[in-house]
Amino acid sequence: MVARRAFVGPLGDDIPSIFPIVAGVLLFIGTMAYAASLVAEKNSYLEVRKTSLGLSYIVTERGQMKKADLETLCADKLRKFGTNARVKFLITLERECPGYVFETDPKTTYDPNTAYAACSNLDFDAIKPDEVAARSPVVLNYPVAVPCPDEGSFTDGFGMINVIVWR
């Protein structure tokens, strides 16, 4: 009589094959879930960038800007656009009359109280530069002509518009 080896039973023989099948199913579902979250995160980032470009097109309509111009644009168009897009934004206008000087600490751009003019859909006091920096905002810069050498001058010199958008 031949000895039967490795025979547990009709179901028992299939038990070892369950492990790779379960592992495969779990791996697949996990990958799909991870990929979906990556795509959602990327989409959110692209939406923020699109909104920042939209705000930029509004604010760079003209090559010249004074404080009052930014405030008018802010009330008429920028706040509505930003709020509709469900993002938080801060637009600052800086006067760089002697020429552009680039700060080593980018957070200095995130403070509306130190800028020549600013616009946001949040209260200025609620905007903390450290918190904004932690949200990895999209920052776009554009040159513009601003009153120089003084704020009330009729002559124009170098200025910079900073468009900062985050969620």
Added chain:
Amino acid sequence: MSERNPPAKRAQAAVFDGIMFLLLVSLSCTFVFVTVASYGQQEDQVMRSAYMLNYMQSVMKSVYFIDASTISNIKPDATLYPNLDCLKTKDYPGTVSVSDLVKRDVGDPAQTHPLGPALDDKFGTADSPGKTALRCSLEELMKPLSLSGYKYFSEFLDQRRPTAESPSGKAVTQPETRITNSILFAKLAEPAKQEGQIVQPSGCELAKNAGANVLSVASPFRVINYIGGGETSNRYIFRICVWQSNETAVGLGR
């Protein structure tokens, strides 16, 4: 019990099937990761280009408003911007913008410039530092791009003189120095005399033909000509093009 398919071999087949399934799933997951890694790259590239174009449009708009006297304090890098003295614009009154000076510079009369207008800091024989004013203002306005490794070239095309190479118009001559931060293309775009005519190569076309990924923005630039008592309007195109370059001030990338 079948002798052809003994129980041991049936169990072995089931495990083999399970492992094959796992391998196929792993392969599918690899494809998913590769796809997700490249998701959004094209949109990202398009938005990057849109930002660059918007930036250059802002530069061109600013040139119409920035006053000539406010750029006199700029001290440019002598290597990238040779023979550039921004103090020349110091004494112009506040009502004169950079674009006004450029229009006067480009609007040379045929009497003093029989070979065509030139950006030579002169209106006829009188001083009109338009090219200097534009070089100084672009040195500042293009600084963020310049510091990020981009080179730019600015030129004016005369729409009255289209050519086969440049249907939009012949480039206005830029003798001695060119409006660019590229030492290489400033040299390559040097005007030369050919058959009694001065030929000014287009810096943007040279950069494109050299294989650079060039982004350019152009806008109409009208110059009113009052010579002879009448008023005519000469149409030019003001163009700025940028491209990424590893050109360095010393050794040109070597």
